[in-house]
Amino acid sequence: MPGTFITVEGIDGCGKSTQLSILARKLREQGIDVVETVEPGGTLAGREIRAILLDPRQHALNARTELLLYFASRAQNCAEVIAPALARGATVLCDRFTDSTIVYQGAGRGVDEATIRQLHQIACGSLYPDLTLLIDIDLETSLARALARNAENATRETRLEEESHAFFERVRDGYQRLARAEPERVQVIDGRASIEVVAERIWSVVTHR
Ligand SMILES: Nc1ncnc2c1ncn2[C@@H]1O[C@H](COP(=O)(O)OP(=O)(O)O)[C@@H](O)[C@H]1O
Numbered sequence: 001m002p003g004t005f006i007t008v009e010g011i012d013g014c015g016k017s018t019q020l021s022i023l024a025r026k027l028r029e030q031g032i033d034v035v036e037t038v039e040p041g042g043t044l045a046g047r048e049i050r051a052i053l054l055d056p057r058q059h060a061l062n063a064r065t066e067l068l069l070y071f072a073s074r075a076q077n078c079a080e081v082i083a084p085a086l087a088r089g090a091t092v093l094c095d096r097f098t099d100s101t102i103v104y105q106g107a108g109r110g111v112d113e114a115t116i117r118q119l120h121q122i123a124c125g126s127l128y129p130d131l132t133l134l135i136d137i138d139l140e141t142s143l144a145r146a147l148a149r150n151a152e153n154a155t156r157e158t159r160l161e162e163e164s165h166a167f168f169e170r171v172r173d174g175y176q177r178l179a180r181a182e183p184e185r186v187q188v189i190d191g192r193a194s195i196e197v198v199a200e201r202i203w204s205v206v207t208h209r
């Protein structure tokens with residue numbers, strides 16, 4: 001694929017969406033064709049699937065159902081948005097991707113990682129990020145930010161209130177493991193500074209590439 005596929009990862013409230021839109025603006029200022037998307041979501045079908053995943057009434061959602069819904073959203077996003085954009089040479093910025101499934105459903109909920117990678121192959125083929133920006137931040141700050149954001153926007157971007165502290169610890173550890181396993185692709189960004197400072201750190205990693 002002639003384009004560049006960049007994903008942004010990290011626990012809820014670490015600043016992914018904030019940083020993704022700043023990065024998109026900076027790249028566009030350089031005249032680069034940028035496509036922004038999000039997982040789950042990113043397409044009409046994806047947004048409907050996202051609504052199911054975030055619906056508090058779905059607390060009984062089976063772990064395998066949840067897993068398949070994430071990949072259903074991703075399959076549509078790959079086919080409809082990501083692959084066509086990469087084929088025309090655009091830079092695609094995706095807020096969460098398969099790494100999120102590996103750490104949330106895998107490390108977090110105990111789904112076997114090989115199963116997740118197999119589903120990725122079915123949903124997305126060989127489409128994989130060229131670069132992943134992992135925004136790392138301590139759990140307390142991150143969850144406080146996410147809860148404040150949810151209260152402010154009167155939105156629920158996650159069902160995080162229902163998750164235990166131990167769950168998020170496993171997720172954070174899962175991310176660290178991914179970064180150690182693929183240090184070239186997964187670049188860890190310290191997310192504890194101001195929005196501007198984190199944006200500069202990300203810019204320096206991206207321009208270095
Ligand atoms: N570096 C930062 N310092 C302080 N607040 C931040 C920072 N980055 C993001 N925020 C705020 O924290 C909340 C969560 O950020 P957001 O980008 O929505 O995180 P995510 O997409 O990773 O869940 C938002 O209200 C955002 O304005």
Ligand SMILES: [Mg+2]
Pocket residue numbers: 016017018095157
């Ligand atoms: Mg977000």
